[in-house]
Amino acid sequence: MQLALAEAEAAAAAGEVPVGAVLADSDGRILARAHNLVERLNDPTAHAELLAIRDAAQRLGTKRLEDASLYVTLEPCAMCAQAIALARLRRLVFGAYDPKGGGVEHGARIFEQGTTHHRPEVVGGVRESDCAAILRDFFRARR
Numbered sequence: 001m002q003l004a005l006a007e008a009e010a011a012a013a014a015g016e017v018p019v020g021a022v023l024a025d026s027d028g029r030i031l032a033r034a035h036n037l038v039e040r041l042n043d044p045t046a047h048a049e050l051l052a053i054r055d056a057a058q059r060l061g062t063k064r065l066e067d068a069s070l071y072v073t074l075e076p077c078a079m080c081a082q083a084i085a086l087a088r089l090r091r092l093v094f095g096a097y098d099p100k101g102g103g104v105e106h107g108a109r110i111f112e113q114g115t116t117h118h119r120p121e122v123v124g125g126v127r128e129s130d131c132a133a134i135l136r137d138f139f140r141a142r143r
Contacts, residue, residue, distance in 0.1 A: 001067070001071050001073070001093065001127045001131075002034055002097060003020075003030070003071070004020040004021055004022045004048075004071045004072055004073050004095070004128045004129065005020060005032075005068045005073060005095075005130060005131065005134065006020065006054070006071070007019075007020025007021060007022065007033055007034060007035040007048065007073075008020035008035060008048075008073045008131070008134050009134065011035035011036045011048070012036075012038065012134060012137075012138045014035075014039075014041050015039055016035060016036040016037060016038060016040065017036050017038065017135075017138065018035070018036070018073070018088070018134045018135055018137060019035065019036045019037045019047065019048045019049075019054040019062045019072065019073050019074045019135075020033070020034070020048055020073050020135050021034050021035070021048035021049045021051070021070060021071065021072040021073070022052065022070070022071045022072075023052045023053065023055075023056045023068050023070050023071075023089075024068065024071070024084060025030045025067055025068055025069075025071050026067040026068075026069075026090070027037050029067070031052075031055075031056040031057040031059070031068060031099065032051075032053070032055035032059070033052060034048045034049075034051035034052040034055060035048050035051075036048050037051060040062055045079065047076075047077065047079070047080050047105065048073075049070060049072055049076050049080040049083065049084065050079070050080060050083055052070065053065065053070070053083055053087050053089075056068065056125065057087065063086075063087070064087065064088045065087045065088060066088045066089075066090060067087055067090055068087075068089050068090060068091075068117070069090055069091040069092070070084060070089050070090065070091070070092050070093070070094070071093045071094075071099040071126075071129040072093070072094045073094070073096060073134065073135075074095060074096050074098055074102075074131060075093060075094050075096065075097050075098040075102035075103075075105055075106065075124060076092070076094065076097070076102070076103055076104055077101050077102065077103045077107075078103030078107060078108040078110055079103070080103070081104050081108070081110035081111065082103075082110050083102040083131050084120060085104075085110060085111065085116050085117060085120070086117075086118075087088070088098070088118045088120075089118075089120045090120055090121065091120050091121040091122075091124075092104070092120045092122050092123070092125065093123045093124075093126050094123075094124050094125075094131075095125070095127050095128050095130065095131025095132070096124075096131040096132040096135060097124060097125065097127055097128070103121060104124070105122075105124055117121070
């Protein structure tokens with residue numbers, strides 16, 4: 001999660017919503033790391049999770065990342081949760097909960113839907129206060 005927090009800090013420094021993600025294999029080797037690039041790319045889908053999944057899938061030459069774990073600083077939205085399911089990630093670990101925009105423990109609860117073909121192991125609230133503080137400070141400074 002420390003590496004994901006560093007990615008979130010990089011996002012904040014670039015004026016992006018500070019969300020960072022790191023994808024690791026079952027041995028803990030980093031497959032990809034990313035932070036939000038929505039503003040820079042003018043792409044509403046350029047969320048940290050999607051960018052990390054895309055990068056790892058391209059570099060490994062596979063659409064399935066079955067042994068990988070994704071560490072992300074914020075509960076993924078419904079779009080990202082569905083991408084996690086489609087990539088068949090083994091585990092999702094996230095920091096701050098997102099009651100407003102989350103799609104895992106809140107909102108659409110993608111992994112609980114009968115139409116979802118894969119449900120990763122989910123661990124929420126890891127370093128929650130650190131992850132929430134980055135977001136809180138970012139938005140406080142913008143108001």
